Each structure stands twice: as structure tokens, then as C-alpha cells.
Amino acid sequence: MIQELKGKIIEVLNLEDVTPEDIDNDAPLFGEGLGLDSIDALELIVMMEKEYGIKLKNPAEGKEIFKSVSVMAQYVNEHRTK
Amino acid sequence: MGTNVVKVIAHHAITPLADGSHENYCLVKQGCSAVQHHSGKDWKLTEDFMAGLIATPFATPRATNMALHSIRKAMAQLTQPLPTDDTLLIISTTKGNIDLINGENETPVRLGAMAEDIARQLGFTKRPIVVSNACTSGVCAQVAAQRVLQGGLCHYVIVCGVEAQSRFIVSGFQSFHALSPERCRPFSANREGLNVGEAAATIIYTLSNEVKPKDWLLQAGAIRNDANHISGPSRTGEGSYRALRMVMAEAEVDDLAFISVHGTATPYNDEMESIAVDRAGLLDVPLCSLKGYYGHTMGAAGVLETILSMEALEDATVPATLGYDDQLGVSHPVAVASTNRETDKQSFIKLISGFGGCNAAIRMQRGKREAIETNAAIDTIETIKADITLSPKSVILNGQVLPMTKTGDALLTECYRSSHADYPKFFKMDPLCRLGFVASELLLQSVAEERFVAREDRAVVLTSCRGCLHTDRHYESTIVPGDNYFPSPAVFVYTLPNIVTGEIAIRNKYLGETSMYLFEETTDENERIQILKKLTFQDPMTTSALIGWVDYQDNDHFLAKLYLISNT
Numbered sequence: 001m002i003q004e005l006k007g008k009i010i011e012v013l014n015l016e017d018v019t020p021e022d023i024d025n026d027a028p029l030f031g032e033g034l035g036l037d038s039i040d041a042l043e044l045i046v047m048m049e050k051e052y053g054i055k056l057k058n059p060a061e062g063k064e065i066f067k068s069v070s071v072m073a074q075y076v077n078e079h080r081t082k
Numbered sequence: 083m084g085t086n087v088v089k090v091i092a093h094h095a096i097t098p099l100a101d102g103s104h105e106n107y108c109l110v111k112q113g114c115s116a117v118q119h120h121s122g123k124d125w126k127l128t129e130d131f132m133a134g135l136i137a138t139p140f141a142t143p144r145a146t147n148m149a150l151h152s153i154r155k156a157m158a159q160l161t162q163p164l165p166t167d168d169t170l171l172i173i174s175t176t177k178g179n180i181d182l183i184n185g186e187n188e189t190p191v192r193l194g195a196m197a198e199d200i201a202r203q204l205g206f207t208k209r210p211i212v213v214s215n216a217c218t219s220g221v222c223a224q225v226a227a228q229r230v231l232q233g234g235l236c237h238y239v240i241v242c243g244v245e246a247q248s249r250f251i252v253s254g255f256q257s258f259h260a261l262s263p264e265r266c267r268p269f270s271a272n273r274e275g276l277n278v279g280e281a282a283a284t285i286i287y288t289l290s291n292e293v294k295p296k297d298w299l300l301q302a303g304a305i306r307n308d309a310n311h312i313s314g315p316s317r318t319g320e321g322s323y324r325a326l327r328m329v330m331a332e333a334e335v336d337d338l339a340f341i342s343v344h345g346t347a348t349p350y351n352d353e354m355e356s357i358a359v360d361r362a363g364l365l366d367v368p369l370c371s372l373k374g375y376y377g378h379t380m381g382a383a384g385v386l387e388t389i390l391s392m393e394a395l396e397d398a399t400v401p402a403t404l405g406y407d408d409q410l411g412v413s414h415p416v417a418v419a420s421t422n423r424e425t426d427k428q429s430f431i432k433l434i435s436g437f438g439g440c441n442a443a444i445r446m447q448r449g450k451r452e453a454i455e456t457n458a459a460i461d462t463i464e465t466i467k468a469d470i471t472l473s474p475k476s477v478i479l480n481g482q483v484l485p486m487t488k489t490g491d492a493l494l495t496e497c498y499r500s501s502h503a504d505y506p507k508f509f510k511m512d513p514l515c516r517l518g519f520v521a522s523e524l525l526l527q528s529v530a531e532e533r534f535v536a537r538e539d540r541a542v543v544l545t546s547c548r549g550c551l552h553t554d555r556h557y558e559s560t561i562v563p564g565d566n567y568f569p570s571p572a573v574f575v576y577t578l579p580n581i582v583t584g585e586i587a588i589r590n591k592y593l594g595e596t597s598m599y600l601f602e603e604t605t606d607e608n609e610r611i612q613i614l615k616k617l618t619f620q621d622p623m624t625t626s627a628l629i630g631w632v633d634y635q636d637n638d639h640f641l642a643k644l645y646l647i648s649n650t
Contacts, residue, residue, distance in 0.1 A: 012572075013510070013572075014509045014510045015506070015509070016506065016509035017506055017509075018506075035506060035507070037311065037314070038311075038313065038314055039312075039313055039571055039572050039575055040572070042257065042258060042259065042571040042572070043570065043571055043572040046257065046568050046569070046570060046571065049568065050568045059259045
């Protein structure tokens with residue numbers, strides 16, 4: 001799941017020069033490293049719904065879920081409906 | 083004889099509440115709201131929404147006919163028949179007839195073509211101008227009106243702001259989680275977002291040296307960029323603060339009755355405005371947001387809210403901020419109120435901000451002549467410091483053909499790589515922004531100047547024919563009704579033609595003016611450049627500008643032709 005998520009993150013956020021190895025499993029997704037912003041967070045919410053059928057009612061929940069790819073993977077595994 | 087002033091000679095607004103400026107104001111004064119609940123199902127959306135929608139059936143193309151209605155009603159108030167040969171039409175809109183995006187003919191969706199259609203139907207002989215600076219368009223259009231009048235391009239200007247709502251726009255704001263599930267509550271602690279609305283509003287301006295006590299004068303206008311983010315309001319209120327500072331340069335704070343703020347009721351917008359108002363030293367001036375009455379009417383908002391502000395002061399009233407619950411939810415103690423207040427002052431500011439980091443303000447004053455500060459350099463000869471022409475098969479920089487191997491979209495990426503710009507955001511941009519970005523990057527790298535230092539003296543003023551039509555189609559593909567309905571916020575944000583000017587401002591830390599004007603391709607390039615120069619160099623702080631043309635049709639058809647010009 002972690003590898004799958006990394007691939008999808010790179011794809012939907014157009015991280016052209018980033019490889020899955022560049023994304024640390026436990027580093028904050030919205031920290032310094034990847035340079036992601038608020039639009040990227042919204043786009044990840046769309047991705048979770050489109051790919052895994054997870055609908056977040058409140059975008060603020062994303063803050064917890066996007067703490068790291070590991071946290072995100074765990075959340076997807078627990079909540080996915082497709 | 084004195085200096086000429088820019089004054090209002092007629093205005094009209096049609097909204098869901100009423101047809102007519104005064105009729106609208108009377109309902110505002112009573113606290114009526116146009117914002118109602120609408121079923122998402124009826125619009126093939128997954129969620130319901132609150133909006134202010136006009137019930138009057140306007141024929142297709144709807145935005146065009148809304149504008150025609152309002153302009154005709156405004157012109158009918160005048161004793162002299164307009165348009166004369168020296169009357170210019172300026173249309174302000176963000177998405178025009180975007181509801182026709184799936185039609186076979188793209189013409190009504192092109193904003194320049196929409197304006198030419200309106201101008202033709204009304205008998206204008208001058209070519210119209212379209213201002214599309216996201217939600218600031220209506221104020222920017224009035225700034226443009228002031229400049230074309232003072233620049234001697236015409237004697238009358240008809241400014242019409244128009245926005246028709248569509249599932250395109252509503253789904254986009256839903257994808258941004260920006261819509262309030264209830265009527266919006268500007269500046270309140272419990273505000274949850276904005277409501278969208280629709281309106282057409284028209285103001286007719288003329289140049290005159292005669293001022294009567296009842297005349298409204300457009301005294302000052304400014305447009306400034308945050309150079310911060312394409313959708314997020316600046317945490318320092320940078321552009322709004324600078325626009326306020328510009329329009330207050332020659333004015334006394336004590337003369338201001340109120341500031342008609344943007345006040346969309348999103349958490350970040352209202353907070354940003356409170357910071358900007360504080361930084362500008364205007365905390366004691368009453369504020370009012372009109373969004374609770376109409377929702378956010380986008381391209382019409384700047385014009386509609388200017389009209390209502392004039393009507394309110396003619397009635398000696400600072401309008402209540404409908405939806406404000408007296409629990410201030412911003413960090414700076416701004417003077418917003420839930421009830422109408424009396425005033426005997428005769429001057430106000432209309433402030434507005436929008437995607438692309440743009441902010442704009444105008445200051446209106448009644449019955450009092452003020453010497454208008456214009457840039458003495460207007461008539462000096464501008465010099466071209468550098469130029470670039472970028473098309474799918476070639477890049478010509480300052481007369482030299484650059485050796486490139488790729489074509490089309492791949493050429494844009496090759497330009498990015500060859501410019502050695504370490505700016506991964508490039509890959510998130512839509513094609514129009516990529517085109518404008520790499521062209522500006524190569525151009526600016528070719529001149530000897532220090533880059534990436536914050537500066538307010540450089541403007542970015544571009545023109546386009548198709549604007550973001552290519553990205554509009556991309557976004558539309560994400561909102562096909564059914565199982566594949568996943569509106570993309572990252573695509574939606576690029577469906578505003580001015581974003582390219584914002585991207586260039588952010589990259590270069592340009593805090594000056596950014597603007598996007600749309601013209602049909604058939605316009606003569608020299609004519610466009612002359613108009614751009616007139617529009618650009620009247621800002622007293624602007625000494626150089628990146629101006630030109632940026633148009634993207636598809637992989638095989640695009641053109642950027644940019645100039646760096648200076649008046650020093």
C-alpha cells in the first residue's frame with residue numbers, strides 16, 4: 001500500500017522530478033521536502049475518494065491523515081470501500 | 083477650468099432581488115437576501131448548495147443577455163444617446179458563457195468574442211476590452227475605465243460586470259470546500275465559507291471638468307499582487323494592503339464613510355482583509371461586506387458592490403453586514419457591524435481580492451473635486467528592453483533563434499529544463515501558465531537585473547484570446563455526471579485566465595499590478611500593445627512591465643509574445 005500510494009501521489013500531484021524513493025515513509029507529506037500546498041491537499045482528498053471510495057466530510061481531517069505516507073496507508077487500509 | 087475628473091453618469095444592476103440599482107439598494111437596506119437553497123440533483127451535482135440565482139429567464143447565451151439587459155437599462159437613463167464613436171465598452175467577467183463549454187461552437191465561450199457580440203448588438207464602433215482578473219475583475223475594470231478616459235482613448239466608458247452561475251463554477255467551489263452550507267456569515271467567528279451568486283451590473287463613466295454636488299467621482303484605483311499563492315489569500319494581506327495604501331495616498335482617513343470589503347466569509351479571506359485594513363491604518367473606518375445579500379457574484383461583484391455603496395451613501399447609510407453575528411472572528415479589530423449605521427460622509431473604498439493573488443481597490447468620492455495624481459510618465463516613450471516569441475516550433479529571444487530540439491508541449495518542458503529554473507511547480511501548471519512561465523523566465527534571464535527581490539514597480543499585464551479554454555475543457559472532463567464525477571481542485575484553479583500573471587508574480591516576487599485582458603485574435607498587435615501601455619503605465623509606481631500576448635489552443639497551436647518594457 002505504501003508503494004502504491006507513493007505512485008499515486010506522484011501521479012496526481014504532478015511531482016515530475018520526484019521518485020517513490022524520494023518520499024520518506026514517515027516524514028510529513030506537507031513538510032519542507034515535497035513543497036506541497038493547500039491545493040495538493042484538496043487533490044489528495046479527491047484521490048482518496050476516487051481510488052478508495054473514502055469521502056472526507058471535513059477537509060481538516062486531512063491534516064491527521066496526511067501526516068506521513070505510513071499514516072495515510074494505514075488510514076486507507078482501514079477505511080477503503082473499494 | 084480645472085483638471086478633468088472621471089465621473090459616474092448612470093448605473094444599473096440586475097440581481098435575484100431586483101432589476102434596478104435603487105430597487106436593489108432598498109431591499110439591501112431592509113436586510114433581504116437573494117441566497118437560497120438549491121438542489122444539487124437539479125444541477126447534476128452530488129451536493130446541494132446555497133446561491134443567489136436570477137429567476138428571470140434570459141435567453142442563451144445567458145451571460146451575454148444579462149449584460150445586454152443591464153447595459154441597455156443604464157444607457158436608457160442618459161439624455162444623450164450612447165454609444166457614440168468615442169464610447170468604449172469594458173466587460174468584466176470570470177467565466178462568461180462557460181455553461182456552453184460542451185457546445186460545438188467555442189465562440190460564445192471565448193470572453194473576447196462574447197464582448198464583441200455585446201458591442202456589435204449595441205452598436206459600438208470601438209473594439210471592447212475584457213478584464214478577467216478572477217474575482218477582482220469588477221474593480222479592475224473600473225480602474226481600466228479611469229485609465230482609458232484619462233489616457234484619452236475615449237470620452238465615455240461603459241463598464242459591465244456579469245456572472246452567470248453554472249455547474250462548472252459551483253462544482254469547482256465545492257471541490258475547494260469553499261461553499262458555506264448556510265447563508266454566509268462574513269467576519270463572524272462561525273463563518274464556514276462563501277455562497278455564489280449571479281448579477282449583471284453596469285456603470286457609465288465619462289471624463290468631465292464639471293463637478294456637481296451629486297456627482298460620484300472615481301478618484302483613485304490600484305491593482306496589486308500578493309506574489310504569494312495562486313489560491314490562498316496572503317497571510318500578511320500584502321496586495322490588499324498595498325492597494326489600499328495606493329488609493330489612500332492623497333486622501334484623509336476621516337473622509338471615508340466605509341470600506342466595502344470583499345468579505346466572502348471564507349475563513350482565510352476575511353482574516354486577510356482584517357490584516358490589510360490594520361496595516362493600512364484604517365481600523366477605525368467602518369467595514370461592510372455585501373456578500374450576505376447576494377452571495378459572491380464574482381466578475382460582477384466589483385461593479386455591483388460599487389453601485390450599492392454609492393446608493394447607500396446617497397441614503398447617508400453604512401450598510402449592515404448581513405450574516406454578521408457580532409462575534410468578530412478575525413484577529414484584527416475591524417469595525418464591522420450587523421446593523422445599518424448613519425453617516426454624513428461622502429466617500430468610500432471598494433476593496434476586492436481573488437485567485438491569482440490579485441487585489442484591487444478604488445476610492446469613490448461624491449461632489450468634491452480632487453486633483454488626480456497621474457503618472458507624469460504616461461507620455462514618455464517606453465523602451466523595449468527584451469522580447470521573446472515562443473511558438474510550438476521555435477523560440478526567438480531578442481532576435482536570436484534558440485537551438486531547440488522538441489516541439490509543442492515538449493518544447494515548453496525543454497525550455498523549462500534549459501532555463502535551469504529549479505521550480506517544480508512548473509509541472510503543476512496548466513499549459514497556458516507553462517507557456518507564460520517559460521517565456522517570462524527566458525526573457526527575464528536575458529536581461530541584466532537582480533531577480534527574486536520583492537518589488538512593486540513592475541507590472542505583469544498580459545492579453546489572450548482563448549484564455550484558459552483548454553483547461554476549461556480539461557476541468558469539464560472531471561465533472562461528467564455519473565461514476566466519473568470527481569471535480570479536480572488542481573485543475574479548477576487554472577480555469578481563470580489571470581492565473582498566468584499570478585504565477586509570474588509569485589515566481590519573481592512582483593508585488594505590483596497584474597492584469598489579464600482578453601481580445602479576439604483578429605485584433606492588431608500594435609493596437610493591443612498601445613492599449614496595454616496606456617493601461618499599465620498610469621499606475622504611479624509602475625516603471626517597467628512584462629506585457630504581451632499568451633495564447634494556448636493545443637499542442638500544435640500556441641503563441642507567447644512577451645516584451646519587457648520600461649519608461650525610464
